[in-house]
Amino acid sequence: MPSPRWNDLLESWERQQDSCIPNRQSKFEAMLDVLGAYLPESFTALDLGSGPGSMSFRMLRRFPKAQVVAIDFDPVLLKIGRESSKEYGRRITWVDADIGVPGWASQLPIRTFDAVVSSTAIHWLDRRKLRRLYEDLPRILRSGGIFLDGDVLPWGEDEKTLRAISEKLRYARHGSLEVEFAPWQRWWKRVELEQKSLGREFRQRNERFARNRASHALLPVEFHTRLLRGAGFSEVGTIWQNLLEDRVLAAVR
Numbered sequence: 001m002p003s004p005r006w007n008d009l010l011e012s013w014e015r016q017q018d019s020c021i022p023n024r025q026s027k028f029e030a031m032l033d034v035l036g037a038y039l040p041e042s043f044t045a046l047d048l049g050s051g052p053g054s055m056s057f058r059m060l061r062r063f064p065k066a067q068v069v070a071i072d073f074d075p076v077l078l079k080i081g082r083e084s085s086k087e088y089g090r091r092i093t094w095v096d097a098d099i100g101v102p103g104w105a106s107q108l109p110i111r112t113f114d115a116v117v118s119s120t121a122i123h124w125l126d127r128r129k130l131r132r133l134y135e136d137l138p139r140i141l142r143s144g145g146i147f148l149d150g151d152v153l154p155w156g157e158d159e160k161t162l163r164a165i166s167e168k169l170r171y172a173r174h175g176s177l178e179v180e181f182a183p184w185q186r187w188w189k190r191v192e193l194e195q196k197s198l199g200r201e202f203r204q205r206n207e208r209f210a211r212n213r214a215s216h217a218l219l220p221v222e223f224h225t226r227l228l229r230g231a232g233f234s235e236v237g238t239i240w241q242n243l244l245e246d247r248v249l250a251a252v253r
Contacts, residue, residue: 004195006083010052012191013080016183017054021120022173023242027150028055028119030240030248032062035115038146041065043114046140048099048133049073049121052081053092055150059117060088069110071095073208075201076191100129105136112142119150123218130219134231138253147233147251149224154245156220166245173244224249 018024035045042065047056050070059066070092072078082094097107116137125133137147155163192202221238228236233251241247 004083004197006080009080009191009195010084012187013052013077014054016187017120019183021246022244023246026242027240027246027248028058031055031117031119031148031150032058034146034148034239034248034250035059035117036062039114043067044069044110044112045115045117046071046108046110046113048116048118049124050077050081050094051121052077053085055117055119056081056092057085057088060091066091068092069095069108069113071097071099071104071108073098073100075204075208076198079198079201099133100125102132105140108140111140113140113145114142115146115148116141117148117150121151122149123151123153127219127223130224131227134224134227138232141253143253145253147228147253148239148248150240150246150248152218152245153221153224153238153247153249154218156222163245166243170244221245221247221249 021027035043041063043063044067045059047053047059047068047070050056050072051074053070056068056070059068068091070081071094072081073096075096078094078096085092085094093109095107095109097104122130122133141147155166191198225236228249228251233253235250235252237250238247239250
């Protein structure tokens with residue numbers, strides 16, 4: 001069996017993500033713009049729930065003096081990311097760890113970061129795990145450092161009209177959640193079927209996620225804001241959003 005073409009796998013991941021997430025590229029650009037405006041040319045960033053490196057690779061290309069630590073718990077996506085990152089050498093380090101469990105930060109190779117970023121990952125954590133994660137961030141983020149989370153952060157109970165508008169727009173675009181995430185599901189089925197050399201990673205993945213069921217709670221944006229302020233972040237606010245409740249939340253330590 002020939003080895004997978006890792007860059008092709010990465011590109012196919014990008015295509016299916018773009019089809020599921022409206023304005024995904026605009027969201028990434030907003031996050032990169034904020035990093036570029038706020039941080040020096042040389043900085044270290046932690047990518048939480050990095051997947052195969054979508055945000056990590058964008059940071060490395062945009063900021064040639066940056067270094068990135070990418071952390072994820074999915075063996076398949078980590079393998080694709082590692083094999084696709086050879087050109088970046090030591091500028092990127094991959095960490096296999098679960099950000100939803102206590103002590104995850106002890107596995108990081110760097111003690112303090114200038115920035116922590118995440119994209120379409122933290123919504124898998126339930127309230128308890130999210131609170132613990134946010135309480136951990138000030139311990140690894142330098143004073144004045146920035147946290148950026150690009151994810152689905154819904155309107156709260158006080159914005160019933162805005163939530164209804166968002167749901168109507170989402171339905172008009174996709175019809176249902178099943179249709180919206182069908183490309184994601186098809187991608188996983190196809191890769192598991194076609195890429196036999198990833199068999200060990202898929203077995204490990206299936207074992208891990210059978211034991212660790214994700215929440216996919218979609219907690220409202222004000223809940224995230226309240227937890228971040230409680231964890232010690234002095235400024236918290238939305239720097240990008242669309243009407244489908246996809247946002248980038250920024251927090252300054």
